[in-house]
Amino acid sequence: RVVVIGDSSIWGTLLRPDETLTGQLNTLGLQTADGREIRVYNLGYPTISLTKDLLIFEQAMDYEPDLIIWSLTLESFPADKQLTVPLVSNNAARVDELVSVYGLNADPNDAALNRPNFWETTLIGRRRALADWYRLQVYGVMWAITGVDQIYPETYTPAQLDFDADATFHEISADEFTPDFLAFNALDVGFALAGDVPLVLVNEPILISNGKNSDIRYNYFYPRWAYDRYRDMLQEKADAASWAYYDFWDVVPMDEFTNSGVHLTPEGESLLVARVADLILAEIER
Secondary structure, eight states: OEEEEESHHHHTTTOOGGGSHHHHHHTTTOBOTTSOBOOEEEEEOSSOOHHHHHHHHHHHGGGOOSEEEEEEOGGGOBGGGTTTSHHHHTOHHHHHHHHHHHOOOOOTTOTTSOOOOHHHHSTTTTHHHHHHHHHHHHHHHHHHHHSOOSOOOSOOOOOOOOOOSOOOBTTBOGGGOOGGGBTTHHHHHHHHHHTTSOEEEEEOOOOOOOSTTTTTBSSSSOBHHHHHHHHHHHHHHHHHHTOEEEEOTTSSOGGGBOSSSSOBOHHHHHHHHHHHHHHHHHHHTO
């Protein structure tokens, strides 16, 4: 059992289930050296935050995976966005556990964390959440029957290729782009959660534009200086901690991205699949 955790690029924006990274991996019929079938499970979720990944990661450990692949990108690292995504902000107690048990570097008193009062924890106070829960159970049945869990538009706005001459990243300067600005501590927590289960970090592919001001920015998300420095920092930390780490940032050409700098076409996914299949076989037999 191999689980893959990450953002919307793993979940599969604009991709049908069999076109996603995990869907294509499962069509390969991968087996261990002793003939056991390798099944890959998609636990991607369409927001970008390492702390969001950790909540899913912790839950996934209840299912005793044999290998975990954690797909990363720079946009998931800024410390100031870790608690603001809804899955995190509405699960303050889960965040508290990661802080107290695993040493996650997060402030339990951060205003981004939603801590309901007594009334909000009653059945009446939670009637909207209960209605949403019921509605999503019904949707789940429909998704399972049809294999369709998102809108597939006939056309979409393609990823931006031309940029203003803007070299900023999250409105900070190069001097402020330090390891403390990025939530590297979340990776330490991930390895603590994994325990004896092998955990592999993958730096996911990004769009590398050749358009206007592409000498300044790789894509809409990343100025070159920030992304290059992030890759250096991540490689240095992986080397120092002897983490299993693969950097696939440039394995997919520009034309195989869809509506953002991290969302791939089915053909782009197939290029990544070849690399990830090799690492799964290597890591599962290690």
